[in-house]
Amino acid sequence: MARIVVTGLGMISPLGGDLSSSMRALFEGRRGVGPLTLFSLPGARSSLAAEAKGLEQGDVAARTDALAVQAAREALAHAGIRPVEHPTHLVVGGTTAGMFETEELLTQLGNVDLTAALEVRLRTHPLSSTADRLSEQLGPFAAARTVCCACTSGVAAIALALSWIRTGRAERVLAGGADALCRLTYSGFGCLAVLDPAECRPFGKDRAGLNLGEGAGFLVLERDDVAAARGATVFGEIAGVALAGEAHHITNPEPTGKTAARVMRRALESAQLSPADVAYVNAHGTATPHNDAAESAAIRACFGDARPRVSSSKGQIGHTLGAAGAIEAVICVEAIRTRRLPPTIGTSLPEPSFDIDHVWSTEEVAAPFFAMSNSFGFGGTGGSVVVAPAGASKPVSVGGAALVVSGVAVVACGQLLEGRDVASLLATTRGDGAAPAAAGDPTAWLDAGKARRMDRAGKLSAAVIGAALRDADQDASALDRTDSAAISGTAFGNVDGSMRFMKRVLDKGAAMASPADFPNLVPSSPVSHAAIYWGLGGPALATPDLSATAEAAAATGMDLVAAGLSSSAVVGSVEEVSQLAERVLAPLLGVRTVAAHSEGASALVIESADAARARGKTPLCRVTAWLTARGELPVASLPSPGDGARVVAEPAVDVSRRLDSSAWAAVPRLTSSAAAGDHVGLGGVALAAAAALVASGGAKSVLVVGEAPDRAYAFLLEPCLGPAP
Amino acid sequence: MNANEVRVALKEVMIEELNLAGKKPDDIADDAPLFGAGLGLDSLDALQLAMVVEEKFAVKVPEGAPARKIFASVNALVAHIVEQRAATADKASEAGRG
Numbered sequence: 001m002a003r004i005v006v007t008g009l010g011m012i013s014p015l016g017g018d019l020s021s022s023m024r025a026l027f028e029g030r031r032g033v034g035p036l037t038l039f040s041l042p043g044a045r046s047s048l049a050a051e052a053k054g055l056e057q058g059d060v061a062a063r064t065d066a067l068a069v070q071a072a073r074e075a076l077a078h079a080g081i082r083p084v085e086h087p088t089h090l091v092v093g094g095t096t097a098g099m100f101e102t103e104e105l106l107t108q109l110g111n112v113d114l115t116a117a118l119e120v121r122l123r124t125h126p127l128s129s130t131a132d133r134l135s136e137q138l139g140p141f142a143a144a145r146t147v148c149c150a151c152t153s154g155v156a157a158i159a160l161a162l163s164w165i166r167t168g169r170a171e172r173v174l175a176g177g178a179d180a181l182c183r184l185t186y187s188g189f190g191c192l193a194v195l196d197p198a199e200c201r202p203f204g205k206d207r208a209g210l211n212l213g214e215g216a217g218f219l220v221l222e223r224d225d226v227a228a229a230r231g232a233t234v235f236g237e238i239a240g241v242a243l244a245g246e247a248h249h250i251t252n253p254e255p256t257g258k259t260a261a262r263v264m265r266r267a268l269e270s271a272q273l274s275p276a277d278v279a280y281v282n283a284h285g286t287a288t289p290h291n292d293a294a295e296s297a298a299i300r301a302c303f304g305d306a307r308p309r310v311s312s313s314k315g316q317i318g319h320t321l322g323a324a325g326a327i328e329a330v331i332c333v334e335a336i337r338t339r340r341l342p343p344t345i346g347t348s349l350p351e352p353s354f355d356i357d358h359v360w361s362t363e364e365v366a367a368p369f370f371a372m373s374n375s376f377g378f379g380g381t382g383g384s385v386v387v388a389p390a391g392a393s394k395p396v397s398v399g400g401a402a403l404v405v406s407g408v409a410v411v412a413c414g415q416l417l418e419g420r421d422v423a424s425l426l427a428t429t430r431g432d433g434a435a436p437a438a439a440g441d442p443t444a445w446l447d448a449g450k451a452r453r454m455d456r457a458g459k460l461s462a463a464v465i466g467a468a469l470r471d472a473d474q475d476a477s478a479l480d481r482t483d484s485a486a487i488s489g490t491a492f493g494n495v496d497g498s499m500r501f502m503k504r505v506l507d508k509g510a511a512m513a514s515p516a517d518f519p520n521l522v523p524s525s526p527v528s529h530a531a532i533y534w535g536l537g538g539p540a541l542a543t544p545d546l547s548a549t550a551e552a553a554a555a556t557g558m559d560l561v562a563a564g565l566s567s568s569a570v571v572g573s574v575e576e577v578s579q580l581a582e583r584v585l586a587p588l589l590g591v592r593t594v595a596a597h598s599e600g601a602s603a604l605v606i607e608s609a610d611a612a613r614a615r616g617k618t619p620l621c622r623v624t625a626w627l628t629a630r631g632e633l634p635v636a637s638l639p640s641p642g643d644g645a646r647v648v649a650e651p652a653v654d655v656s657r658r659l660d661s662s663a664w665a666a667v668p669r670l671t672s673s674a675a676a677g678d679h680v681g682l683g684g685v686a687l688a689a690a691a692a693l694v695a696s697g698g699a700k701s702v703l704v705v706g707e708a709p710d711r712a713y714a715f716l717l718e719p720c721l722g723p724a725p
Numbered sequence: 726m727n728a729n730e731v732r733v734a735l736k737e738v739m740i741e742e743l744n745l746a747g748k749k750p751d752d753i754a755d756d757a758p759l760f761g762a763g764l765g766l767d768s769l770d771a772l773q774l775a776m777v778v779e780e781k782f783a784v785k786v787p788e789g790a791p792a793r794k795i796f797a798s799v800n801a802l803v804a805h806i807v808e809q810r811a812a813t814a815d816k817a818s819e820a821g822r823g
Contacts, residue, residue, distance in 0.1 A: 511779070514773065
């Protein structure tokens with residue numbers, strides 16, 4: 001049995017450059033909102049922003065990454081942790097990474113000579129940049145993961161940390177979120193008419209939108225026995241967490257707040273608490289008309305007569321997007337530790353129909369209390385964290401559910417394949433990379449009306465996820481989608497879309513930014529569209545990790561399902577043809593250059609063996625191990641390969657180096673690139689094909705290996721143990 | 726541009742900008758509601774439509790309650806565009822005289 005304790009906190013916010021200055025100003029009721037100075041943006045809806053204070057950027061190229069490094073360094077020091085001595089996993093949530101440094105540059109590529117300085121800037125563009133800078137500056141970390149769940153990213157990072165510790169995969173995790181202001185999000189939120197040109201008024205009758213902010217929050221989370229063994233001070237505990245998706249609309253919250261209420265209830269279940277146990281809720285409370293109405297309805301629905309005190313920190317720190325969930329979890333830990341409730345600032349005229357018990361100025365509390373922090377975001381994603389005083393959370397047993405793959409599908413070379421047919425993509429030959437680029441319109445696989453908001457990546461995602469779900473439902477009771485996560489790799493995000501959006505903003509002014517295009521620039525957008533299309537009620541996440549992005553998605557889904565945070569997860573990747581990504585970013589980041597432009601997508605349905613059995617499903621295979629690492633893979637932990645074992649890895653993977661210390665190095669190798677074309681998300685195709693190969697009896701076990709510079713993943717797939725009853 | 730020309734151009738803009746794939750200008754009724762039951766458009770489409778109307782017709786669509794009336798139907802939106810363009814032209818010619 002174990003508890004998850006918080007032994008270190010770090011924060012940089014619009015109120016201050018560190019935890020103590022930020023928290024002091026927060027409890028004093030100060031506002032960090034002021035004139036926007038970071039950039040000028042003609043035609044913008046607002047001229048206010050909550051800019052971070054006290055940032056010492058040093059030699060970190062991107063502002064987001066520097067915010068993250070500053071807060072994470074503080075959290076590690078606060079905990080007395082040096083990752084080189086105390087093995088630590090890292091998980092970071094965010095939405096922008098180096099967007100601020102690259103958004104103008106993207107529009108000029110082709111017209112400017114790439115100097116070394118510009119190359120350093122461009123390297124910060126992928127969302128995995130933040131985790132990479134943290135690894136360079138503060139690591140080495142045992143493993144590192146990047147998660148994007150729109151404005152719920154910070155909570156998603158905490159959820160993944162909790163899943164790692166609860167399943168025994170990690171004993172210590174540095175978890176947090178970071179996002180800097182940039183022109184793209186500023187003009188994007190502006191064109192959606194959700195930026196208030198004045199200071200925001202959370203839960204106000206006259207509320208008119210949010211103020212954008214920036215910052216970073218990090219927490220060092222440890223299993224309690226590990227923290228105790230090193231004599232660490234415990235500042236609070238993470239008692240429980242939940243993630244969910246509304247499957248409703250790409251930007252608008254579902255007005256009754258029923259999914260928001262569900263995510264709060266599930267966070268309480270995860271913490272083994274009842275509504276009456278929670279005294280304080282740090283609301284998402286962005287001050288947009290829609291959010292505050294839906295969230296207050298959800299708080300009433302979840303808590304009923306328990307009526308916790310509620311405040312939003314957004315009037316003081318603005319909406320810090322991917323950092324918000326982490327920063328506000330840090331605020332909850334500090335509120336509990338110092339027994340104070342932080343206020344809602346800026347609202348003079350509360351909306352009476354919301355009927356929640358506000359905190360308008362900092363209040364002292366006599367007794368220890370539990371707190372909840374909420375985050376909601378584009379795509380209808382939501383997350384809640386329950387924070388407990390030291391020693392107060394309910395211990396949980398450490399361990400994870402056994403997992404199976406119950407459905408697979410891929411889009412390769414313009415074909416949509418599902419089930420065992422996917423195994424046909426595997427060959428012993430490496431191919432010459434000359435497989436044709438995909439052609440045709442993926443709308444053909446979808447209802448065109450329902451898919452009209454989707455860009456190409458969204459359509460590819462929806463098509464492949466739909467096919468994998470169909471495969472999972474075949475010859476069995478249908479998979480329960482109410483809690484299914486959708487997790488997709490995307491190495492570089494929507495680079496071309498961001499470039500076009502910014503070109504329009506720079507050429508025509510921020511007032512001409514496209515409201516229809518902006519939501520599709522969030523890295524989790526393709527998978528959010530797919531989740532909405534197919535009614536998946538779990539979180540929609542993107543997991544950028546360069547050319548191991550599909551592997552990161554698969555591992556993330558396995559982590560969440562093994563920990564019971566999602567009942568099932570559809571995992572994979574989607575990659576479009578992009579000259580910018582393949583010809584400019586990939587070489588700069590040391591990612592293999594793709595031989596021929598291809599696009600592709602993949603999806604695997606992961607569920608617990610028990611859940612598959614309960615619905616009478618014979619899965620394709622079991623997932624008996626998944627390894628993730630910075631540096632060398634711990635292959636010694638794998639069982640020896642038997643007869644009929646295979647390794648599946650794409651040609652660029654240096655298998656002999658990865659598996660050198662293991663008997664797996666001598667196992668025959670298969671690859672999918674000859675038949676599936678080549679793109680940086682090909683690891684998802686390899687995984688789906690490997691699962692299909694095991695299902696069709698073509699291999700007794702398969703080790704799928706994927707890698708990118710400084711990171712590697714391996715997955716062991718084995719046949720199911722006899723037929724389902 | 727007279728009202729008919731604006732109507733034709735507006736419907737083409739709507740099909741393109743709101744990704745009404747498979748729809749032709751004739752499929753969009755002049756007096757049917759744009760939002761909800763009619764074409765099935767929502768508030769995100771309204772924002773996109775307001776932006777492109779400003780870009781293509783140089784006419785601003787106000788936010789909030791007035792927008793609801795202007796976006797009631799294609800006809801209502803055409804009337805707003807024609808009226809605003811006439812007002813702008815009047816102002817320009819007055820300025821020219823001054």
